[in-house]
Amino acid sequence: MPELCGIELAHPVINASGTYDAIAARKVFGDALLDDFPFAAFVSKTITPEPRAGNAPRRIWETPSGMLNSIGLPNKGLEGFLAEDLPQLRELPVPLIVSIMATTREEFARCVERVAARREVAAIELNVSCPNVHSGLIVGENPSETEALLQTLRPLSEKPLIVKLTPNVADPAAVAAGAERGGADAVSLINTLKGTAIDPATGAPALGNGYGGLSGPAVRPVALEQVRSVRAAVGLPIVGMGGIATGGDAAEFLALGAAAVAVGTENFRDPRAGSRVAEELESSLRPVRISEPALDLD
Amino acid sequence: MTAPFGRRLCEVARNRDSGGYRVVSVIDREGPEPQAGQFYMLAAATGWGAREGRAFLPRAISVAETRPAAGGGVRLDFLLDAVGPGTERLCDLGERDAVWVTGPLGNSFASPREVSADAAGAVLVGGGVGVAPLALLRRRFAERGVPHRVLLGFRDRAHTGGLDLFCGSSGVLCPDVRLATEDGHAGVQGRVTDLLLPILAGDDARSGVVYSCGPPAMLEAVRTLCAEHGVAVELALESPMACGFGACFGCAVPKPGGGFLRLCVDGPVLRGDEVEGVSHAYA
Numbered sequence: 001m002p003e004l005c006g007i008e009l010a011h012p013v014i015n016a017s018g019t020y021d022a023i024a025a026r027k028v029f030g031d032a033l034l035d036d037f038p039f040a041a042f043v044s045k046t047i048t049p050e051p052r053a054g055n056a057p058r059r060i061w062e063t064p065s066g067m068l069n070s071i072g073l074p075n076k077g078l079e080g081f082l083a084e085d086l087p088q089l090r091e092l093p094v095p096l097i098v099s100i101m102a103t104t105r106e107e108f109a110r111c112v113e114r115v116a117a118r119r120e121v122a123a124i125e126l127n128v129s130c131p132n133v134h135s136g137l138i139v140g141e142n143p144s145e146t147e148a149l150l151q152t153l154r155p156l157s158e159k160p161l162i163v164k165l166t167p168n169v170a171d172p173a174a175v176a177a178g179a180e181r182g183g184a185d186a187v188s189l190i191n192t193l194k195g196t197a198i199d200p201a202t203g204a205p206a207l208g209n210g211y212g213g214l215s216g217p218a219v220r221p222v223a224l225e226q227v228r229s230v231r232a233a234v235g236l237p238i239v240g241m242g243g244i245a246t247g248g249d250a251a252e253f254l255a256l257g258a259a260a261v262a263v264g265t266e267n268f269r270d271p272r273a274g275s276r277v278a279e280e281l282e283s284s285l286r287p288v289r290i291s292e293p294a295l296d297l298d
Numbered sequence: 299m300t301a302p303f304g305r306r307l308c309e310v311a312r313n314r315d316s317g318g319y320r321v322v323s324v325i326d327r328e329g330p331e332p333q334a335g336q337f338y339m340l341a342a343a344t345g346w347g348a349r350e351g352r353a354f355l356p357r358a359i360s361v362a363e364t365r366p367a368a369g370g371g372v373r374l375d376f377l378l379d380a381v382g383p384g385t386e387r388l389c390d391l392g393e394r395d396a397v398w399v400t401g402p403l404g405n406s407f408a409s410p411r412e413v414s415a416d417a418a419g420a421v422l423v424g425g426g427v428g429v430a431p432l433a434l435l436r437r438r439f440a441e442r443g444v445p446h447r448v449l450l451g452f453r454d455r456a457h458t459g460g461l462d463l464f465c466g467s468s469g470v471l472c473p474d475v476r477l478a479t480e481d482g483h484a485g486v487q488g489r490v491t492d493l494l495l496p497i498l499a500g501d502d503a504r505s506g507v508v509y510s511c512g513p514p515a516m517l518e519a520v521r522t523l524c525a526e527h528g529v530a531v532e533l534a535l536e537s538p539m540a541c542g543f544g545a546c547f548g549c550a551v552p553k554p555g556g557g558f559l560r561l562c563v564d565g566p567v568l569r570g571d572e573v574e575g576v577s578h579a580y581a
Contacts, residue, residue, distance in 0.1 A: 020545050021544045024563050025543050025544060029300055029301055029543070036303060056552075057538075057550050059549075060546065060548035062353070062354050065354055069548065074547055271305065271545075
């Protein structure tokens with residue numbers, strides 16, 4: 001049975017943060033969602049210290065084999081999440097991973113302590129695609145910022161800390177190495193690629209925020225290469241994601257050494273995509289890890 | 299009633315012309331009968347992504363009519379205007395083609411009495427491809443004996459898509475339907491709000507509820523007129539939507555006090571006072 005940082009998974013497929021609202025989905029589809037839950041672990045939408053309304057529309061824009069989004073992390077804030085959402089997420093039949101983001105190390109620490117203290121939380125994913133307001137640097141774009149953040153957070157909990165890496169850097173492996181030095185248990189990648197589009201009807205940027213993040217099958221080769229380079233640089237388990245729509249796509253990430261994979265944008269097209277990818281993966285030939293030597297038939 | 303979990307492959311039974319639009323009928327063997335105002339996420343099983351990688355996401359389309367299907371399940375009729383790669387492919391679907399269907403999704407129109415305790419009647423106001431959910435609503439009101447009038451606006455003779463959804467089996471326009479056309483070829487010359495205004499100005503206007511769906515500018519005009527006359531209104535809105543079940547947070551509609559609604563799970567039917575305004579920015 002696959003496992004991630006000691007968390008046993010029924011299959012290697014989880015969801016990408018921010019691409020599935022299990023509470024809303026349960027209202028739409030009923031308890032059939034729980035009977036046939038699509039993911040081996042559930043990753044929450046990113047929680048911030050205070051509530052956020054999210055960005056002004058327009059928030060999404062379809063692109064060739066993908067989409068841009070500029071959602072802006074709408075969420076109830078840490079206390080709202082703990083009081084209202086966590087009791088409902090506890091009813092999911094799989095381990096729960098909570099994604100958090102903050103703009104200071106102190107706020108990050110407060111979120112980790114409050115979230116990790118809840119028994120129903122199996123692991124924490126750190127969304128570091130945000131600025132540190134003190135340094136002005138985007139944490140996940142900077143190896144030493146990432147290392148320092150992990151050094152702050154590592155002593156606060158024994159629960160696994162997974163660092164969600166941004167692809168919008170020249171050398172993601174260097175940031176992954178910073179996360180490893182700081183004491184992270186795993187890395188997950190990729191987050192969305194920065195992108196923009198012009199609305200032909202107006203001649204202006206299509207998204208209300210001016211730019212957004214690109215996801216979907218269009219980004220998969222980029223994601224695969226980043227997983228390969230991170231795998232070569234660090235020993236941490238990797239949750240690979242970026243444009244996975246089929247079991248064959250997932251097998252590519254596993255072949256590069258990912259311990260688990262996450263489905264994101266494909267969930268929007270197929271609410272059962274996680275189960276389908278897992279089933280397709282199971283029925284396909286097990287991929288041969290490229291790091292293993294070829295069998296000598298002589 | 300919840301939607302079956304996941305998407306399912308359904309077969310196209312028919313694709314016919316309707317005044318410049320298409321009416322595509324799909325046989326859904328598993329899903330429940332939808333309510334007026336609800337929508338489905340649709341994607342062709344083949345040829346989706348055929349034009350430079352688009353369409354990629356499924357399209358949210360409200361149901362215009364539904365009937366029990368021979369052999370079980372329901373027939374779902376969708377009114378479609380080919381405005382981009384997704385709707386173009388859906389308009390192109392042939393008989394027996396397969397289409398991915400998720401739904402029924404979202405809320406539905408309420409009865410006049412559910413909207414306002416002293417309301418008894420309904421005024422349906424539609425324009426363009428937005429007449430679709432009002433066709434099913436009109437039939438439901440007629441069957442339940444809810445007094446109603448239907449006001450529809452069309453641009454010109456070449457743009458009367460969906461009008462036949464308001465005709466009886468004899469092909470004659472139902473007597474409760476009045477038309478406004480901008481070229482004056484049928485009904486009164488002008489806009490659908492020209493038909494609505496005298497009704498709202500009438501003594502008994504507050505005994506009715508207005509139900510509307512159409513282009514953003516028309517919806518905003520209807521919303522404003524109803525607010526000015528103190529008449530309750532339900533609006534079926536549209537918004538860019540990737541998933542339809544609350545996952546993507548793309549279909550944000552501003553609330554009057556700040557913050558946003560998710561149109562897919564909080565709507566698509568919203569009361570006029572639940573939205574800040576209807577704008578092209580999110581519709």
